[in-house]
Amino acid sequence: MMEDLVKIDHSALKVNQLVIIILNLLAFILNLPGLIVLVAVVMLVGTLSGVPGFGVVYHRLLKPAGWVKPDILWDNPEPHRFAQGLGGVFMAGASLALFFGAGVLGWSLVWLVTGLAALNAFGGFCAGCMVYYWLSRLHAPGFYKSPPDGAFPGVRPNTRVRKEG
Numbered sequence: 666m667m668e669d670l671v672k673i674d675h676s677a678l679k680v681n682q683l684v685i686i687i688l689n690l691l692a693f694i695l696n697l698p699g700l701i702v703l704v705a706v707v708m709l710v711g712t713l714s715g716v717p718g719f720g721v722v723y724h725r726l727l728k729p730a731g732w733v734k735p736d737i738l739w740d741n742p743e744p745h746r747f748a749q750g751l752g753g754v755f756m757a758g759a760s761l762a763l764f765f766g767a768g769v770l771g772w773s774l775v776w777l778v779t780g781l782a783a784l785n786a787f788g789g790f791c792a793g794c795m796v797y798y799w800l801s802r803l804h805a806p807g808f809y810k811s812p813p814d815g816a817f818p819g820v821r822p823n824t825r826v827r828k829e830g
Contacts, residue, residue: 670739670813672826678745679736680727681717682786685752689779693772698763701775705760708753712746718753739824741810748785748793752778795819 685704692700711718727733755774762771785791798818800808813822 680723684719705756712750744794744797
């Protein structure tokens with residue numbers, strides 16, 4: 666239903682995913698579990714705030730410099746918030762696993778989040794959004810939105826906002 670949708674800047678979502686990917690790769694390569702904690706915290710705070718955690722990189726740096734243009738689509742914010750929160754929970758689990766010496770589990774969770782962020786950033790498919798929409802179909806409490814008309818659950822909608830003026 667178009668009237669239930671809001672304007673979502675998918676460029677902000679994509680930059681958020683790319684920053685997560687870059688920081689996770691740096692944390693793995695440099696063996697910096699503290700960076701994983703930072704990513705988890707930023708993702709969870711962003712979820713609670715209702716914004717992409719690393720959206721500040723887009724809004725304060727990349728967009729004003731003209732390096733990334735807005736990509737405004739009619740969409741539901743709830744699935745994206747849920748996906749970021751789920752990723753944040755996995756990153757928090759990774760942080761705990763790394764802290765308690767379960768390196769294989771910790772880094773596996775980091776790679777899972779990194780892979781899913783890459784699938785979204787480069788393939789336009791949000792696995793967390795798909796889970797949200799599945800939970801909605803099952804009438805799980807708190808999950809009430811449906812994908813935009815014509816969009817497969819988790820696939821980026823094709824509902825571009827027309828430029829005004």
